[in-house]
Amino acid sequence: MIKLNKITDYGVVVLSFLATRRGATVTTAEIAADTGVPVPTVAKILKILARAGIVDSLRGAGGGYALARPAADISIAQIVEALEGPIALAECVDGSENQCGVEMLCPMRGGWNRISEAIASALSEVTLLDMITPPDFPVSAGGMPGTETAGRREV
Numbered sequence: 001m002i003k004l005n006k007i008t009d010y011g012v013v014v015l016s017f018l019a020t021r022r023g024a025t026v027t028t029a030e031i032a033a034d035t036g037v038p039v040p041t042v043a044k045i046l047k048i049l050a051r052a053g054i055v056d057s058l059r060g061a062g063g064g065y066a067l068a069r070p071a072a073d074i075s076i077a078q079i080v081e082a083l084e085g086p087i088a089l090a091e092c093v094d095g096s097e098n099q100c101g102v103e104m105l106c107p108m109r110g111g112w113n114r115i116s117e118a119i120a121s122a123l124s125e126v127t128l129l130d131m132i133t134p135p136d137f138p139v140s141a142g143g144m145p146g147t148e149t150a151g152r153r154e155v
Contacts, residue, residue: 002089010035010042012131014035014042015049017034018031019071025062026064052078067128071129072128075127080123
């Protein structure tokens, strides 16, 4: 199973919350209260995301955090890379922070690059705006998601 760490999961939650605030500056405490993510975790995530240029940090009275650019301009790949480092499925992948001890003998040497690149590309195509925009669900005759009819349910 390929799995993102909890900090990245929470990071997307925090950023999604900020995206719904349309440029308003929000405090760490407000974000924690509204998302359920603990204050220390929110603070840690925001500090990392500020260094990566994904959020802006404003100090002083009325300070807090806001997205540094529109949600449509922030890819999930950028978030993952900011919070976890390069997208690499194995230690032998180009850009990995670790080195494989048997890389010189391995028949898969460099083979994982194609898969890592495909995943990075897929994550680059999904934006924060995509994550907060409800999907269109097919509507059945009874008005519930299910079999598709001519119309779409407005969300």
